[in-house]
Amino acid sequence: MKDFDDIFKQRLEGYEMKLPDTDRDAFLNRQATRERFARRRRTYLSIAVGLPAVAAIIMALVFTISLLSKQDDVPVDNTQTPAVQEQVIPAQGNKGIAEDDADILVCTDGAVEWVTLDGDDDWDKPIESAQKSQAPGEEDVFMVVEESPEFPGGINALMGYLRDNMVVPDSCWENNIQGRVLVTFIVEKDGSITKPVVVKSVHPILDAEALRLVSAMPKWKPGRQNGEVQRVKYTIPVNFRKDYYKNLAIPATDAVIEEDIMASTKDKTF
Amino acid sequence: MRTEQELARLCTAGDREAQGELYAQYASRLYALCYRYVADRDEAQDLMHDAMIKAMDSFRSFSYSGDGSLYAWLRRLTVNVVIDRLRQMSKLRLVPLDQTMETENPDTNEDAADDIPAQVLMDMVAALPSVRRTVFNMYCIDGFNHRDIAAAIGITEKGSASILAKARAQLKSQVNDYLKRTGK
Numbered sequence: 001m002k003d004f005d006d007i008f009k010q011r012l013e014g015y016e017m018k019l020p021d022t023d024r025d026a027f028l029n030r031q032a033t034r035e036r037f038a039r040r041r042r043t044y045l046s047i048a049v050g051l052p053a054v055a056a057i058i059m060a061l062v063f064t065i066s067l068l069s070k071q072d073d074v075p076v077d078n079t080q081t082p083a084v085q086e087q088v089i090p091a092q093g094n095k096g097i098a099e100d101d102a103d104i105l106v107c108t109d110g111a112v113e114w115v116t117l118d119g120d121d122d123w124d125k126p127i128e129s130a131q132k133s134q135a136p137g138e139e140d141v142f143m144v145v146e147e148s149p150e151f152p153g154g155i156n157a158l159m160g161y162l163r164d165n166m167v168v169p170d171s172c173w174e175n176n177i178q179g180r181v182l183v184t185f186i187v188e189k190d191g192s193i194t195k196p197v198v199v200k201s202v203h204p205i206l207d208a209e210a211l212r213l214v215s216a217m218p219k220w221k222p223g224r225q226n227g228e229v230q231r232v233k234y235t236i237p238v239n240f241r242k243d244y245y246k247n248l249a250i251p252a253t254d255a256v257i258e259e260d261i262m263a264s265t266k267d268k269t270f
Numbered sequence: 271m272r273t274e275q276e277l278a279r280l281c282t283a284g285d286r287e288a289q290g291e292l293y294a295q296y297a298s299r300l301y302a303l304c305y306r307y308v309a310d311r312d313e314a315q316d317l318m319h320d321a322m323i324k325a326m327d328s329f330r331s332f333s334y335s336g337d338g339s340l341y342a343w344l345r346r347l348t349v350n351v352v353i354d355r356l357r358q359m360s361k362l363r364l365v366p367l368d369q370t371m372e373t374e375n376p377d378t379n380e381d382a383a384d385d386i387p388a389q390v391l392m393d394m395v396a397a398l399p400s401v402r403r404t405v406f407n408m409y410c411i412d413g414f415n416h417r418d419i420a421a422a423i424g425i426t427e428k429g430s431a432s433i434l435a436k437a438r439a440q441l442k443s444q445v446n447d448y449l450k451r452t453g454k
Contacts, residue, residue: 004438012392019301023297167360
């Protein structure tokens with residue numbers, strides 16, 4: 001038994017497989033981009049922390065000075081600290097996502113829908129005035145609003161959430177059960193997700209999983225019309241594809257280590 | 271040629287040349303490692319990149335302990351990345367074991383088998399179903415014990431041992447077929 005194992009162990013342990021020549025530069029560029037964004041994020045963070053502190057000190061000084069020299073005409077510095085926007089760094093290097101997988105927001109027939117670029121929908125229709133739909137006895141549900149509801153972290157985060165939490169038995173891939181399930185739901189005024197409904201089915205197993213994923217989504221940022229939060233009907237595709245797993249984007253938090261692997265396994269005998 | 275510590279330090283500092291050297295030294299081996307587990311070139315390439323990126327981020331927890339310790343550290347990190355991805359993709363879901371089937375233990379000519387080209391051996395491993403492939407790789411090539419395999423995958427130690435037996439049996443029969451086909 002041991003000899004047999006050794007055949008594989010000795011030959012395969014340090015085995016090298018050839019990579020395409022372009023791979024090295026692709027990797028180095030990807031790493032360089034990550035480092036750039038990590039640096040940028042650190043800068044924003046220090047500004048976001050530093051500026052309010054500096055502003056507070058200045059205000060305190062100004063207040064003190066104006067108190068002490070009430071008689072004199074001391075010009076008060078009224079410059080306002082600019083609002084610091086901590087930018088959400090978009091997920092970078094969507095390395096594996098082929099172009100036909102990029103999703104854009106589309107307005108068709110008053111329903112806000114996500115489609116892929118190779119879809120037939122005419123996506124250059126402008127968003128018209130808010131349209132409502134109303135179920136009997138219910139408050140208005142908007143289908144198109146000025147400010148769309150948003151999954152926390154945006155489009156890429158939503159895609160990432162679906163990918164990361166998808167649970168599909170192997171037997172589906174083996175039996176070629178795959179496809180895009182369209183699920184409609186309502187984003188309530190408080191951001192919670194209600195009434196998930198499959199509007200385009202693929203297979204009962206995938207449909208059920210799509211519903212589960214949608215029901216389990218965290219609260220969204222609710223949609224707004226005329227500045228007020230409104231209930232909005234939303235549709236998303238849940239894409240079950242065998243080779244979908246290859247097209248994993250780098251999550252936006254990639255630069256931050258989520259788990260220091262080595263520290264946590266230091267005392268284990270791996 | 272830089273020392274391992276020097277290389278690690280420069281990579282963390284963002285030295286592109288050092289990163290390039292790290293890649294040149296280790297990428298093809300880590301790629302092969304990933305391929306052993308996922309049996310798909312694109313997926314393996316993706317995983318290898320993820321592992322090297324993670325290495326760049328975690329270099330501060332690498333402490334040099336002799337020649338080759340960087341490779342050993344990278345290997346372990348890569349296996350962890352691979353297992354996490356397999357878990358995420360639910361590739362480690364077990365089909366209920368056929369309890370009635372005894373695991374065969376065919377004979378093989380080990381000396382003849384030793385001459386089989388390494389890429390052929392890789393392909394034989396790639397031909398195993400995913401759980402057997404994972405257990406075989408972890409136990410026989412990457413040196414995990416059944417207890418840790420069981421913990422990583424979410425099976426029992428006994429299950430790990432029996433899956434390993436089936437993996438070996440399947441590989442043996444592949445080896446025998448190959449030797450027969452190539453007239454040895």
